[in-house]
Amino acid sequence: MAKVLVVADIRRGKLRNVTLEMLGAARVIADGDTVAVALLGKDVGGLAEGLGDFGADDVYVVDAPELESYNSGTYRRALLEVMGQFNPGVLFLAHSAIGKDLAPMVAARLGAGQVSDITSFEGKGENLVFVRAIYAGKAFTKVSVRQGLVIATVRPNNLVPAAAGAGKPGTLKSVSVSFEPPDLATLVKEVITKVSTGVDLTEAKVVVAGGRGVKDASGFTHLEGLAGVLGGAVGASRGACDAGYCDYSLQIGQTGKVVTPDLYIACGISGAIQHLAGMSNSKVIVAINKDPEAPIFQVADYGIVGDLLEVVPRLTEEFKKIRV
Amino acid sequence: MNIIVCLKQTFDTEERVLIEDGRVKEDGVRFVINPYDEYAVEEAIRIKEAHEGQVTVVSVGPTRFEEAIRTALAMGVDEAVLADDPALFGDEFTVAKVLAAIIRQRPYDLILAGNQAVDDGSGQVSVRLAEELGIPHISMVTKVEVEGNQVTVQRDAEGDIEVVSGSWPLVITAQQGLNEPRYPSLIGIRKAGKKPLTHVTLQDLGLSAEELAARTEVREIYLPKPKQGGRMLSGELTNVVKELAEALHSVEKVI
DSSP, X not given: OOOEEEEOOEETTEEOTHHHHHHHHHHXXXXXXXXXXXXXXXXXXXXXXXXXXXXXXXXXXXXXXXXXXXXXXHHHHHHHHHHHHHOOSEEEEESSHHHHXXXXXXXXXXXXXXXXXXXXXXXXXXXXXXXXXXXXXXXXXXXXXOSSOEEEEEOTTTSOOOOSOOOOOOEEEEOOOOOOGGGGSSEEEEEEOOOSSOOOTXXXXXXXXXXXXXXXXXXXXXXXXXXXXXXXXXXXXXXXXXXXXXXXXXXXXXXXXXXXXXXXXXXSOOOOHHHHXXXXXXXXXXXXXXXXXXXXXXXXXXXXXXXXHXXXXXXXXXXXXXXX | OEEEEEOOEEEOTTOOOOEETTEEOOTTOOEEEOHHHHHHHHHHHHHHHHHOOEEEEXXXXXXXXXXXXXXXXXXXXXXXXXXXXXXXOOSHHHHHHHHHHHHHXXXXXXXXXXXXXXXXXXOOHHHHHHHXXXXXXXXXEEEEEEETXXXXXXXXXXXXXXXXXEESXXXXXXXXXXXXXXXXXXXXXXXXXXXXXXXXXXXXXXXXXXXHOOSEEEEEEEOOOOOOOOEEEOSOHHHHHHHHHHIIIIISOXX
């Protein structure tokens, strides 16, 4: 048994799915002990509704204007305050923009061990072992924390989400935090929103990725069309990013993002090993490439040899029929 | 201005990973500067060129790291410290403690490092280091502007760009897109051999093995199951597209 605290992953005022995935794991690991969720932000109290039914015994809410956009210092202060009140044995954060930054700060402050970017876990209590990729998925390790507080960041799309029906109301606990000058050592002056589709690459169930074969930036509009029909996100290979067809924030690979969607459609991507590392653990992989010898076909579940500029629009039309 | 860069040597990202006797096999592997640290090295040199100063690389790892460090020196870094005493090795907790101990022994204004390494991919060390030193940090940075002791950066927040400001001393972690690292020049390579590279041990840093003890333990390393050969769809495009859509919908149930 262990008390488990889940830091809700909030993006644009909404809970990301990974929050429920962490909650699912938390319930298993807590093994009957208390599960709590921390909601950190501004005007986030409303997100607490329903978390009890997903298994949260307590919901700690830190609602403050200083938490409106993510800031390392203020979020660190807020989380440490919640930690102080709840005193968990296990702490989960998402391996997201926020969790990646917040977890190691808290780990260092508390002298704790952290396992990053976990994709599954085994055992409980002292035998709790996390599975995580190394070399972006070319190999895997099983890692445990030797003693004391266990901190883990969780890769979206991998753990089984908590199901509703726990039938608990969840006790709301409002936490007030007084921020001090060191918490505001860095200041967020502006947030420039770039992503238009709203589907987050690392959390998307479907990823449509383009490589050099897309030929130019306008070629990506075809991929956006396909991703749009499937409610997915667009990604890219390093080749496409280096060639300037798209932004580096879309890059998938050992440098760039690692994604594990249900469906990965690789368009005009040859499949350099550094790209394969970032996507080969996707559940179903479709490859479209002119070159029948392209290494991408070795990891693909379905392959089509052909010109993506012909295939992709046809696929988009075909998927539209199914989605109707 | 004193700039520190934390650097790790990693496998070239084009390398395959093989496991032998429960360890990742290193024989015959091509090593490089961790690509994210390479952005940090490049940025440090650019800041030095624009504002004057001294760039020092600090590193924790085996003696083979020297090769990567020499490359950084050839790019324009002034000196380097390598903690290659195995008593200083451990996990992210350990490495952050060791880096902090080295850095505390010298003046520093700005500390640059990769946001993660392409081997372990934990993304912990740079942020832990800032906490160990008790200074702020800004992570996942794609643009840096230095004016006086004020630093304004752009950071990648899952596709959004955040403009964040802070002042020295500060840790900045590099994200892809920050810059295009230079290749060392011939003169740079020749000079690199003569630049100081200091080796430090547990004793030099006044640390004890106990306070550095790793918090985590790797119990097993293994390779993913190889993928079974997939299905190539061929024939008339109209049919191929129908067949694929049908398979993804009815068999795989992913759309």
